[in-house]
Amino acid sequence: MSKEIYVIDDNESKEYKYNIEEDTIIYHFSINSSSNVEINLDKEDINLYYYYNNINYDDNSFNIKVNHNKDNTHSEVYNHGVNVSNNYLTYDVEGIVLKTSDKCICNQDNQIINIKNGKSTIKPNLLIDNYDVDSNHAAYIGKFKDEYLFYLMSRGISKKNAYLLLLKGFLINSDSIDLNKIDKFVKEMNKI
Amino acid sequence: MLEIKNLSAKVVDSNINILNKLSLNIKEGEVHAIMGPNGTGKSTLSKVIMGHYSYEVTSGDILLDKESIKSLDTSERAKKGLFLCMQDPTVIEGVSNSEFIRTALNERSLEKVNLYTFIKEIEKSMEEVSLDNSMLHRSLNSGFSGGEKKKNEILQLKCLKPKYIILDEIDSGLDVDSLKVVCKNINNYLKDNKEASVLIITHYPRILEYIKPDYVHILSEGTIKDTGDMSLAKKIEKDGYGGYNE
Numbered sequence: 145m146s147k148e149i150y151v152i153d154d155n156e157s158k159e160y161k162y163n164i165e166e167d168t169i170i171y172h173f174s175i176n177s178s179s180n181v182e183i184n185l186d187k188e189d190i191n192l193y194y195y196y197n198n199i200n201y202d203d204n205s206f207n208i209k210v211n212h213n214k215d216n217t218h219s220e221v222y223n224h225g226v227n228v229s230n231n232y233l234t235y236d237v238e239g240i241v242l243k244t245s246d247k248c249i250c251n252q253d254n255q256i257i258n259i260k261n262g263k264s265t266i267k268p269n270l271l272i273d274n275y276d277v278d279s280n281h282a283a284y285i286g287k288f289k290d291e292y293l294f295y296l297m298s299r300g301i302s303k304k305n306a307y308l309l310l311l312k313g314f315l316i317n318s319d320s321i322d323l324n325k326i327d328k329f330v331k332e333m334n335k336i
Numbered sequence: 337m338l339e340i341k342n343l344s345a346k347v348v349d350s351n352i353n354i355l356n357k358l359s360l361n362i363k364e365g366e367v368h369a370i371m372g373p374n375g376t377g378k379s380t381l382s383k384v385i386m387g388h389y390s391y392e393v394t395s396g397d398i399l400l401d402k403e404s405i406k407s408l409d410t411s412e413r414a415k416k417g418l419f420l421c422m423q424d425p426t427v428i429e430g431v432s433n434s435e436f437i438r439t440a441l442n443e444r445s446l447e448k449v450n451l452y453t454f455i456k457e458i459e460k461s462m463e464e465v466s467l468d469n470s471m472l473h474r475s476l477n478s479g480f481s482g483g484e485k486k487k488n489e490i491l492q493l494k495c496l497k498p499k500y501i502i503l504d505e506i507d508s509g510l511d512v513d514s515l516k517v518v519c520k521n522i523n524n525y526l527k528d529n530k531e532a533s534v535l536i537i538t539h540y541p542r543i544l545e546y547i548k549p550d551y552v553h554i555l556s557e558g559t560i561k562d563t564g565d566m567s568l569a570k571k572i573e574k575d576g577y578g579g580y581n582e
Binding site: 290291292293294295296297298299300301302303305306309310312313314316317319 | 386388389409410411414415419420422425426428429430431432435436437439440443444473475476492496
């Protein structure tokens with residue numbers, strides 16, 4: 145059983161530091177906010193799942209640094225953002241594996257959907273100083289693919305509801321998220 | 337009735353028509369098959385009927401029950417009863433199969449679909465198409481095998497109950513057993529829905545052994561070059577498309 149942490153930022157700028165010594169899932173929901181996150185994986189054989197989901201209207205940034213300080217630590221970081229207006233949104237995502245940390249898994253998946261012509265940037269960084277590491281990163285900035293909308297609409301779903309389905313699937317990207325705990329975020333999502 | 341009248345269509349931003357003055361009438365309860373070699377416009381026809389964003393109708397019309405659907409978007413066409421079983425169904429991460437089908441059902445009915453009734457009915461349909469219940473809660477077509485994707489299309493068909501069904505190479509990527517399951521479900525659907533009609537798009541006559549067509553058409557160079565019955569499909573199997581390529 146993993147420890148679960150829910151965080152919601154609403155129009156604010158915040159800093160978070162976690163020193164993790166047990167399996168942990170962090171659900172971080174952000175409404176038009178900037179944040180800096182530092183995570184230290186401080187015990188061997190632990191798993192971290194970090195879900196960052198972000199609705200953005202103004203110029204904002206999200207910086208996250210995951211330090212693999214011990215052997216056999218595992219991080220999966222999923223950063224999903226929707227950039228609603230013609231503004232700047234920057235993700236700076238660092239996974240760091242020390243020379244002394246063997247057999248780590250360090251993965252990150254970053255995606256920003258521009259609703260209009262937002263200026264979005266993703267900087268995926270993997271700083272690996274060890275030869276025995278499994279590490280991947282992915283980054284996508286763009287719109288929802290036309291083929292997604294076509295498929296949904298081909299079953300009679302209106303364009304508006306097709307967008308809503310895609311937004312929900314994108315921003316609430318884990319089955320285990322308790323919607324009651326992110327009511328404010330869900331309401332904001334329905335306004336897009 | 338689905339009427340295609342002198343339909344010409346091209347890829348958006350190109351000047352070359354892929355469909356050239358194609359005409360076809362499909363009456364209620366009829367099963368039509370369109371056969372043809374690669375690159376003759378078979379899949380294009382299915383997408384143009386459905387209002388795909390990549391294609392533009394340059395002339396002609398498409399009518400459902402005597403009403404033009406040319407100006408309708410894809411969703412409105414589907415609500416009129418059109419259903420395209422896709423050759424390669426799209427994978428959409430994050431959107432669950434159940435939420436997708438339920439949203440589609442909700443858009444078609446005045447009242448919200450009752451969750452309990454929905455689950456009961458869809459579980460029965462999933463059993464009929466030999467899909468595991470767990471697939472209902474997975475992301476749409478994500479991690480599905482080729483056969484499972486096609487069965488999932490048939491599951492949607494059974495739930496949404498369309499009047500005009502287009503099967504775009506439904507047999508591709510299916511093993512013999514899966515093909516039998518898919519075709520059995522389509523035949524049962526046609527038995528239960530006498531007014532439903534089908535347009536089968538295929539390279540090979542094999543699927544026509546399972547779903548018997550009333551008419552077989554040969555498509556070449558974007559238009560229908562020949563029409564016949566099942567014997568035409570058998571002739572193609574024996575002689576190939578060579579005679580239609582000029």
